[in-house]
Amino acid sequence: AQTVTQSQPEMSVQEAETVTLSCTYDTSESDYYLFWYKQPPSRQMILVIRQEAYKQQNATENRFSVNFQKAAKSFSLKISDSQLGDAAMYFCAYRSAGKTGRRALTFGSGTRLQVQP
Amino acid sequence: GAVVSQHPSWVICKSGTSVKIECRSLDFQATTMFWYRQFPKQSLMLMATSNEGSKATYEQGVEKDKFLINHASLTLSTLTVTSAHPEDSSFYICSARIPWGQGIRNTEAFFGQGTRLTVV
Numbered sequence: 185a186q187t188v189t190q191s192q193p194e195m196s197v198q199e200a201e202t203v204t205l206s207c208t209y210d211t212s213e214s215d216y217y218l219f220w221y222k223q224p225p226s227r228q229m230i231l232v233i234r235q236e237a238y239k240q241q242n243a244t245e246n247r248f249s250v251n252f253q254k255a256a257k258s259f260s261l262k263i264s265d266s267q268l269g270d271a272a273m274y275f276c277a278y279r280s281a282g283k284t285g286r287r288a289l290t291f292g293s294g295t296r297l298q299v300q301p
Numbered sequence: 302g303a304v305v306s307q308h309p310s311w312v313i314c315k316s317g318t319s320v321k322i323e324c325r326s327l328d329f330q331a332t333t334m335f336w337y338r339q340f341p342k343q344s345l346m347l348m349a350t351s352n353e354g355s356k357a358t359y360e361q362g363v364e365k366d367k368f369l370i371n372h373a374s375l376t377l378s379t380l381t382v383t384s385a386h387p388e389d390s391s392f393y394i395c396s397a398r399i400p401w402g403q404g405i406r407n408t409e410a411f412f413g414q415g416t417r418l419t420v421v
Contacts, residue, residue, distance in 0.1 A: 229412035
């Protein structure tokens with residue numbers, strides 16, 4: 185079974201600064217997807233960024249980028265120019281890509297990000 | 302993006318009663334929907350996978366007779382918490398994916414707004 189580990193329960197960053205959230209995962213599969221989701225106080229899950237395992241290039245979405253290290257099974261999220269609206273719970277998630285793999289998301293325990301003005 | 306609507310957003314019920322939560326895909330057909338449970342300050346834990354036209358697949362430890370899932374159409378899945386008890390109080394979230402071939406964003410899961418259930 186796949187597992188996702190987020191070792192930072194809480195992180196804090198100053199507004200306009202950069203912060204990196206860590207995520208590691210364990211899998212025996214070679215084809216999969218990795219995601220970072222944001223959950224603000226409203227509890228609505230919002231997709232931040234997605235990475236396909238077969239792609240070597242790290243995904244980027246505006247101020248959000250990932251450092252995907254497949255061999256190390258590491259998938260960190262970097263938030264640049266942090267804004268007050270970035271304050272939320274961030275979940276790293278894994279999903280199989282193969283036809284026989286688990287189709288649901290497996291989530292890490294989450295990292296609560298605080299942004300200081 | 303695709304929209305998943307979950308209703309109600311919150312509900313309070315008495316112990317022993319049943320509560321139904323609806324999850325609808327508004328602008329796409331979802332052959333598969335997922336139901337998660339989230340305890341305060343914790344992660345989302347998969348309860349079951351809902352398949353249109355067939356029985357749901359429950360995760361180990363989830364009581365299928367207590368958490369009834371029905372996926373009678375391609376746009377609606379329901380979760381019924383039967384004979385609710387205070388320990389069933391939690392945040393329940395559904396999600397759905399666009400089936401392969403229906404859209405380019407079929408790797409992404411879309412989430413409902415969640416339902417906060419309080420059993421008193």
